[in-house]
Amino acid sequence: MDKEIFMKLLAAREFKAVRSILNVMNSVDIASTLEELEGKELVLAFRLIPKDKAADVFANMNNTMQSYLVEMFTEKELREILDELFLDDTVDMLEELPANLVTRILSVVDKDTRTQINAILNYPEDSAGSIMTTEYVSFKKNMTVAAAVAHIKETGIHKETIYTCYVLDSRRLIGIVSAKDLLTSDDNEHIEDIMETEIISVDTHTDKEDVAKTLSKYDLLAIPVLDADGLMVGIVTVDDAMDVMEDEATEDITKMAAMNPSEKSYFETSVWGHAKNRIVWLLVLMLSSTVTGSILTHYEAAFQAIPLLVSFIPMLMGTGGNCGSQSATLVIRGLALDEIHFSDIFRVMFKEFRISLIVGFILAAANGLRILIMYRNIQMALVISLSLVATIIISKTIGCLLPLGAKKIHLDPAIMAAPLISMLVDTCSVMVYFAIATRVFDL
């Protein structure tokens, strides 16, 4: 659907046409089309959405739009939307809304829902509890398949998923039945005879990243969440897990470029917000690079005597930084995907050492030759080649050790990425370079 045409029809108050268009559009697309509207126009357009899609469109809207609608809705409209919203979407929204609107919402929902919302809101940020929904289908073990299907017919329509159902015995999870099992079993069979008892679950306090990983590892559509007493309190569904995976990758990538991650998208974050997320790391890294600067001052005599030495500094620092960040990146990603663990530290170091030798030799040869041809200076070729090999070995070692060390002391390995490693490697490479140069040139 062309957004422009939609806007024109809305502006011309062609409500019948707008309604027909909304009728055939997907909820996700409606939400993104309405994104361009503001204020009263938004409320007007929202009221034209077919009733059965309204809640789904609302759930897919960004926070600014949701806030505005919550504020403008009549109490009846608000109650209708909230009744249809899945509980985890309601909680997601509440986490971002200003306090007065949170109060408005909590005053409209029934007491039971309010209790559940408050419980979820109380789980630590980024925990399984904070992203779960309490709306799942549960069976008793002595139900027949026919009774279970009847139970789904009755209650399933309001549940986030019916594809994985949970068999409970006084709130303790004793088995899992998939809709596939139900559809391919005989009507008279008992749930306890068809249920799967090999249960994969997470705790309310499990980090949401681990929840997503577990779901993906075992190819599940939903995973049960148990409280500290082992009682079942909710589920996390695969669509939420996908969002978590995407967010976590974004967070890691942002941290690896020396920024504080933002929950909002690029354009949603203000200029001040962006500046704030970036300035701290820039200040830290800038101060540490002044260390490299003072080391250079220390060798003033050397480059006063042989000014050519200065011209190789960018190449050495650059290559060192790049080599270090290559190793760091692979280790950080390996740690995130559970392909590398702290116990692999010596395997990783040995591997990186051998890679350093190959890479170092090739780069040293290329540079040595270039210097010999351009400057006919064997000593300089020797200094640069040696410095390169040493820099590459050091930088790859630092590059793999820092993220592993961070993991060990429970820091996020992603902050040990390119920028921090480049700074450290810069200092090392300058020191090694001038140490070698002063010796070879006998300065």
Place this chain on the structure above:
Amino acid sequence: MDKEIFMKLLAAREFKAVRSILNVMNSVDIASTLEELEGKELVLAFRLIPKDKAADVFANMNNTMQSYLVEMFTEKELREILDELFLDDTVDMLEELPANLVTRILSVVDKDTRTQINAILNYPEDSAGSIMTTEYVSFKKNMTVAAAVAHIKETGIHKETIYTCYVLDSRRLIGIVSAKDLLTSDDNEHIEDIMETEIISVDTHTDKEDVAKTLSKYDLLAIPVLDADGLMVGIVTVDDAMDVMEDEATEDITKMAAMNPSEKSYFETSVWGHAKNRIVWLLVLMLSSTVTGSILTHYEAAFQAIPLLVSFIPMLMGTGGNCGSQSATLVIRGLALDEIHFSDIFRVMFKEFRISLIVGFILAAANGLRILIMYRNIQMALVISLSLVATIIISKTIGCLLPLGAKKIHLDPAIMAAPLISMLVDTCSVMVYFAIATRVFDL
């Protein structure tokens, strides 16, 4: 399950205990436990796995293990496993196996399956066609719900998913029915009355990354794949989409650190493989950094006169590189998530410009003060502060323009990340620095 205990029991030929353990373990965990076995031991252990789990364990194994087993299986064993494997898992495996084993497998499967496998293998790498499965449940529009459920009971057990079923009219997709619809509808209703006609689909040639994004955007469990004539040929399920998302994030992160991405994990890639993936970019970046070096040589007279100038080079180049890579990273990720498009180029530039001013002013002030206090040199403070602001504005502009430009000319924006940008920014910052210095100090 403790791997060590398992290995000891297997080595002691305690088959009964091993079998009991395998009986209660999850297939994914069995596959990862067996990873440590080699040769005959692996085949031995595999034969102890309960029949109903064997294919699932096999699908979760890495390629080396699969190759070995395919080679060692009897024809009967091989046929049994292949019968149980989902078609997309079989194709995944075939793509990595040596030619003689591919022939062995194709000779064992029936003619129909062989045709389907060959069709999937012929789709371009990374396309929807190459990752889809052809095993889905299809209905006719005039079936009743009861007949549809009976159809699932009959054929569903061998399909990868039964949760999204497809209504076909001479292979043309006319509607979608979810298992939820089936379970919550009356037995006598007709499929065409309960089916959803708002269909979201992809083409066989759609990039797999876009397939995963579409699945995630619309919160689908499976997405239909249509051929060039609009006929339905297969589906991609959510678990495969999650794997694609993870792989794509890894690929982007690897490219952003100036490496060629590898399909294998860190440890699976050989030392030579790692060296090969890293060396090309290092050589390119090294050569470009010699440009910066020659610019420095050009200003020999300047740092001969004021050696202190050299000591600020690492700080300027480092800060420029970091600022540029911050902007580049956010733009690259924004492009990957479809939050930023090429048409936003001026919005992004203006935003980055304002951020540059804030960040530049703070860093310039911090440095200017430090230089005033440490060296009591107003001219030097002025040179560094001005150079910093200019470098930051230039680097943030380059940082946002390059990935957007790459996107426009259909290159992967991820290669326009930190390393390449640092190199470009290095050259610019050195030029700006000495241009300002020679003027202020009147050199």
